[in-house]
Amino acid sequence: MLTEWLHTVPPLLVYVVVGLVVGVESMGIPLPGEVVLVAAALMASHHDGISPLWVGIAASAGAIIGDSIGYALGKRYGQRIFGWAGEKFPGHFSPDKVGRAQALFERYGAWAVFFGRFVALLRILSGPLAATMGMHYGKFLLANAAGGIAWAGGTTAAVYFVGEAAEHYLAEFSWIALVVVLLAVIGFSVRGRLRRSPR
Numbered sequence: 001m002l003t004e005w006l007h008t009v010p011p012l013l014v015y016v017v018v019g020l021v022v023g024v025e026s027m028g029i030p031l032p033g034e035v036v037l038v039a040a041a042l043m044a045s046h047h048d049g050i051s052p053l054w055v056g057i058a059a060s061a062g063a064i065i066g067d068s069i070g071y072a073l074g075k076r077y078g079q080r081i082f083g084w085a086g087e088k089f090p091g092h093f094s095p096d097k098v099g100r101a102q103a104l105f106e107r108y109g110a111w112a113v114f115f116g117r118f119v120a121l122l123r124i125l126s127g128p129l130a131a132t133m134g135m136h137y138g139k140f141l142l143a144n145a146a147g148g149i150a151w152a153g154g155t156t157a158a159v160y161f162v163g164e165a166a167e168h169y170l171a172e173f174s175w176i177a178l179v180v181v182l183l184a185v186i187g188f189s190v191r192g193r194l195r196r197s198p199r
Helices: 002-006 011-027 033-045 052-077 080-088 095-108 110-116 120-132 137-167 172-196
Strands: none
Touching: 011 033, 011 052, 011 120, 033 052, 033 120, 033 137, 052 080, 052 120, 052 137, 080 120, 095 110, 095 120, 110 120, 110 137, 120 137
């Protein structure tokens, strides 16, 4: 049964995967960080061993560390990093998208870093863009940490409590359908990214 299988998943593995995927996405590599976070929070809602607190902590740590690495890369390589990213991931780093993100950073500064955590494009671009635009690291780190914790903690809590409530009303088949939908979303997301990437 699905619930029995989920209980065999080591909690540490869940936390590590969440932290790594969110961290790599935050560095500037397009990965489905939010999908992984939502899936982990749903697992926590019906897996006694997985703590929603640690899911949120893992995602927050991944977001803060990943963005900081992205900032360091942007500081070292400057605008060249967007040229490289545009070749590797043209669907995410087209000149138009980078230009729009840059305009938001110019207008809102640290607030763009904070609220950018809730927007897929800005979540990927935040670190490198802040560095290339000359934002002081201390200012960036404060906005980045606050945004990362708010995004990871808020998303985890919302999904966890929805999952807790749903568990009382959904039959086993519904959970199987839910997992199938989540896997389909992840599959379409990855396939779309591969199609947009140059061969």
